[in-house]
Amino acid sequence: MTRQMTGAKMVVQALKDQGVTTVFGYPGGAVLPIYDEIFQQNDIHHVLVRHEQGAVHAAEGYARSTGNPGVALVTSGPGATNAVTGLTDALMDSIPIIVLTGQVPTFMIGTDGFQEADTVGITRPCTKHNWLVKETDALAGTLHEAFHVATSGRPGPVLVDIPKDVQFATGNYSEKRTHKSYYAPQVKGDIDAITALAKAMEKAKRPIFYTGGGVINSGPAASQLLRELVDATGFPITSTLMGLGSYPASGKHWIGMLGMHGLYEANMAMHDCDLMINIGARFDDRVTGRLDAFSPGSTKAHIDIDPSSINKVIRVDIPIVGDVAHVLEDLLKVWKARGRITEKEAVAKWWKQINDWQAIDCLKFRNSTSTIKPQYALQRLEELTKGRDRYICTEVGQHQMWAAQYLTFEDPNRWMTSGGLGTMGYGFPASIGVQMAHPEALVINVAGEASWLMNMQEMGTAMQYRLPVKQFILNNERLGMVRQWQQLLHGERYSQSWSEALPDFVKLAEAFGAKGIICKDPKDLDDAIMEMIEHPGPVIFDCLVEKHENCFPMIPSGKPHNEMLLGDAATDGAIEAGGAVLV
16 A cells, blocks of 8 residues: 655654654754654654764664664764764664664765765665665655664664655655565574584583673563573573673572673683573673683584674584574473483582682772772662662763673663773763653663763753753763773873863753762762652762772783683782782
């Protein structure tokens, strides 16, 4: 069934047909016909951001906290190029977003017209797929295909570039249900490979589940099936930064996050295991460390919907291409049908070893009564907010790693952070997207002052839409992670890793009409956090923390998993180097 309408109206109609209720954007000349159509309807709520990068990060936050695709709308030229960082961020972290860009009229393409850029060429490397639509009749089908590609298989960002004359012209609109796509990723895993994995599980003496963002991207069923499998086998489970929440932090088989700043016990278990079951992770370099020394004695299985991710970094013994939920469902069936067999005595011995590693307490730190330690700030934030309807976003740096270490997540889609690209400035606009999706929830962005300032203009968005997002800034007046690396690896030569011109964050908040809170004394911290939580509007919380605190554990560059720097408090009596001990 088709209807005649303008290209601009097609855009709005397609969004409605796809179930979109919220769009983040910034208008400009090349998208004015679409904005005119948005003005004439009430089904789609448009959120006016203050920068196009903010629009895409907000769409990411919306997508990650709901499991539904996020949508951003920007103009041509600088509008599109400002979206590139967000697109790349979403590509690295497999986040389903649709970015709609305006373009100069088709007859002007290639003439260096005003605000013209080769948007498709520029964004080809940082999208899952992109399109330049030159005919109005092709627009509806392209938009429906964009949603299908973004959300099917390994999720990711897509972009549709729409010339202005295509928006003005009239064409035939085809509905979503009439659209047929040729893109059909494999979702069912090979049953022989799944059976081989079940057999390996039966014989494993030191097994470990290594999970990633693919579990969360697969949907709620995948997390539920994962929990059932872990609890039924009794195997330990660890996770990447992106997979936090897919298995509850309170679960008895959880051994914490692994990787460069992961827990000692998780990294040691990964190094010494004899069966590694990778579920929806991509062997990222922040996790693998030195490739030739990565989990050297293990049989490796890898479940992933993206065939290009398998054997890309680490060669595996049991590759399984498929959607996590489908594969886990079949794996459970096969393993149960074969008698639910495990090497119970050996696994119990393995757990004893893990418990010995856990006894080291690698997150222990030396607290202070005079200054706020960043770890303590997050411990108190966790204690005072756990049990609430809480969503956590972060910027990028030391605070991000401390948040991953000290905050706990019981469910998926509650943790929004920039993993693969490590984008400073991500967290604040992402928190706006999360709050739009969950207006009654407590949304907190854990930030560093340097990262937060990169998209501080979005305070205007938070105020305009009365979004009670809480910006919890761990202010050490330093580029903390840069400074840490300079201390440990560059002879304490602190090149450009501090700012001599930071704003008064309380006054900055008040300038936007928001609430500002400052805290520098540990004894005042709990009351200040509660004041932040209970305030009904946006808050900037300036938490002045120890300036030269380092984030441990840490796997030094070029070292394997079983060589980690631990903080001196975790290794009392050992020889220290730079406030840490290599173990």
